[in-house]
Amino acid sequence: MKIGILKEGKVPVDKRVALTPAHAAALKSNFDCDVVVQPSAIRAIADDEYVEAGIALQQDLSDCDVLFGVKEVPIDQLIPNKTYFFFSHTYKQQPYNAKLLKACVDRNIRLIDYELLKKNGNRVVAFGRFAGLVGAYNGLRGWGEKYGQFALKPAHECRDMQDMFAQLKGVDWPSDMRILLTGKGRVASGAVETLQAAGIPQIAPVEIENHEGSFWSQLDVEHYYRTSDGSPFNRKELFADPSGFESNFMQYAPYAKLYIAGHYYDSRAPFIFTRADAKRLDFAITYVSDISCDIDGPVASTLRPSTIAEPFYGYLAREEKEVAHDDPEAIGVMAVDNLPCELPRDASLSFGSDLIEHVIPALFDGDKEHILFRATECSDGALTADFNYLQAYIDKA
Numbered sequence: 001m002k003i004g005i006l007k008e009g010k011v012p013v014d015k016r017v018a019l020t021p022a023h024a025a026a027l028k029s030n031f032d033c034d035v036v037v038q039p040s041a042i043r044a045i046a047d048d049e050y051v052e053a054g055i056a057l058q059q060d061l062s063d064c065d066v067l068f069g070v071k072e073v074p075i076d077q078l079i080p081n082k083t084y085f086f087f088s089h090t091y092k093q094q095p096y097n098a099k100l101l102k103a104c105v106d107r108n109i110r111l112i113d114y115e116l117l118k119k120n121g122n123r124v125v126a127f128g129r130f131a132g133l134v135g136a137y138n139g140l141r142g143w144g145e146k147y148g149q150f151a152l153k154p155a156h157e158c159r160d161m162q163d164m165f166a167q168l169k170g171v172d173w174p175s176d177m178r179i180l181l182t183g184k185g186r187v188a189s190g191a192v193e194t195l196q197a198a199g200i201p202q203i204a205p206v207e208i209e210n211h212e213g214s215f216w217s218q219l220d221v222e223h224y225y226r227t228s229d230g231s232p233f234n235r236k237e238l239f240a241d242p243s244g245f246e247s248n249f250m251q252y253a254p255y256a257k258l259y260i261a262g263h264y265y266d267s268r269a270p271f272i273f274t275r276a277d278a279k280r281l282d283f284a285i286t287y288v289s290d291i292s293c294d295i296d297g298p299v300a301s302t303l304r305p306s307t308i309a310e311p312f313y314g315y316l317a318r319e320e321k322e323v324a325h326d327d328p329e330a331i332g333v334m335a336v337d338n339l340p341c342e343l344p345r346d347a348s349l350s351f352g353s354d355l356i357e358h359v360i361p362a363l364f365d366g367d368k369e370h371i372l373f374r375a376t377e378c379s380d381g382a383l384t385a386d387f388n389y390l391q392a393y394i395d396k397a
Contacts, residue, residue: 001033001363004064005055006086007040010071012307015044015344016127016351018068018085021053023352028054031364036064044344066363068355072100080107085359088113091377093390098397105378105394116375117359124358124371130340130347131291132190132262136181137164138334138342139260139289140198142312146287146325146332149174155342156308164343165197173200179216180208180256180285182224182249182272183263187291191262192218208255217252221263224249224272242269249273254282261290265298275300278317278331287332288315291339305337 005024008014017040019027024035036058037050047057061067062079069086078084088111090101104111114125134155141152150171158164177200181191195202195216203215205223222233226248238245247270253259261272277283278300290302301315303322314323314330323330340347362372377387383394 001031001066002064003027003033003035004058004061004067005035005037006061006067006069006073007038007043008070009074009077012338013042014071014338014341015042016070016341017043017045017344017348018070018355019352020045020348021050021055022349023356024050024055025053026356027360031360033364036061045348070351072097075100075103078103078107078109080109083110083112085112085114087115088377089115090390090393091116091387093393098393101377101390102394102397105381105383108381110379111377112372112375113377114375116377117371118374119358119369119371125351125354126186127340127347127351128186129190129193129350130343132187132192133161133164133194134190134339134342135187135262135289135291135334135336136191136194136260137168138311138336138339139179139258139287140168140194142289142325142332142334143177143258143287145312147174154308158343159345161343161346165194168194168198171198173198173214175213176257177214178211178256179214179258179260180252181216181218181260181262182220183261183292184218184220185262185264187264188218188262191260191291205252208252211255217256219249219252223252224263225270238269239266242266246270247272247274247277250277250280250283253277254284256285258287258289259285259299261288261292261299263292263298265292265294267297269298271300272298273300275317275320278315283317285331287334289334293335293337301331301333302335303333304335306333306335308336308338308342311336 005019028035036056039047039057066083073086090097117124137155144150144152152167155164201215203211203217205217205219208217225245228244228246249272288301290299293305311334312325313333314325314327315333316323316330367373376384383390
């Protein structure tokens with residue numbers, strides 16, 4: 001088997017890679033395969049680092065059997081009759097990628113989507129932790145920029161995560177740096193790492209109302225949602241059918257200034273705070289770092305995604321519109337939707353390690369746990385059985 005590591009071709013450019021030089025070398029050493037890498041001038045890990053690890057550079061990957069990328073592969077770069085791994089963003093019928101999935105079917109490509117690789121129902125490869133790490137950092141950085149209280153170097157200018165954390169050392173956090181973090185998954189866990197590195201005190205949700213000075217507090221679903229009829233909260237019922245629940249976020253919003261949205265949002269669930277909530281006199285939050293970045297959804301101030309180059313904007317609640325980030329009446333907003341790209345070396349190292357542990361063995365053991373089978377959207381010139389529901393989606397492409 002010959003495995004190729006793709007150069008990212010999607011625009012805007014992405015500096016991440018699925019397998020680092022160390023991963024590629026381990027792959028060659030531990031499995032019966034050859035590994036090559038497509039040269040890239042934009043990748044965070046230089047071509048020379050692969051060469052030093054014994055991995056050959058190869059521009060034309062048409063003799064490879066399996067190809068690993070990160071983001072969607074441009075249609076004109078798809079090689080027929082190959083197995084591809086990448087985030088395709090198609091299984092939810094995202095309209096902008098219907099042509100991509102159709103091209104994979106037409107070109108007899110076996111498409112394995114990272115987002116669908118699961119064991120016991122849980123994803124085994126993801127960049128969520130790094131979205132949380134950078135999203136929390138960007139929230140702190142945006143606050144400092146908006147209010148002129150401190151300055152932090154952009155995460156994408158840091159060499160790695162430790163360099164980013166080093167920027168937080170010695171900052172004199174203002175007493176009104178009172179932070180709410182929603183979520184308990186990978187994203188929120190990454191945000192927790194950043195807040196811990198910042199040295200801001202953590203308190204329990206029950207302490208928020210009476211706490212003086214700076215803090216951060218993590219809210220899980222039982223804190224920011226409640227039953228609509230006042231009955232006891234049940235997590236399983238919420239996840240099965242959230243229609244009987246409503247937001248409880250306003251219990252905490254009068255006592256915090258910075259909100260970091262690190263939750264997973266189900267489109268059936270109630271909004272966390274609405275545009276009407278943001279207009280209330282007791283809504284004290286003046287800055288929102290929306291890592292989840294659901295547009296015009298559960299976090300009312302997120303009108304659009306922002307970019308790594310221009311990560312911040314303002315939301316004027318009384319007029320429900322975007323304004324300048326430094327507008328004194330505006331809620332500051334950070335809504336970058338590709339946050340892991342700001343720490344591409346660390347994110348690639350973590351992602352590749354997950355691939356080596358959970359996914360790569362399935363290529364060589366006959367996929368005995370069916371992890372690849374369940375994540376395969378198309379193969380042999382057709383959609384697979386579990387993804388036949390996408391036929392109308394690609395027929396319209």
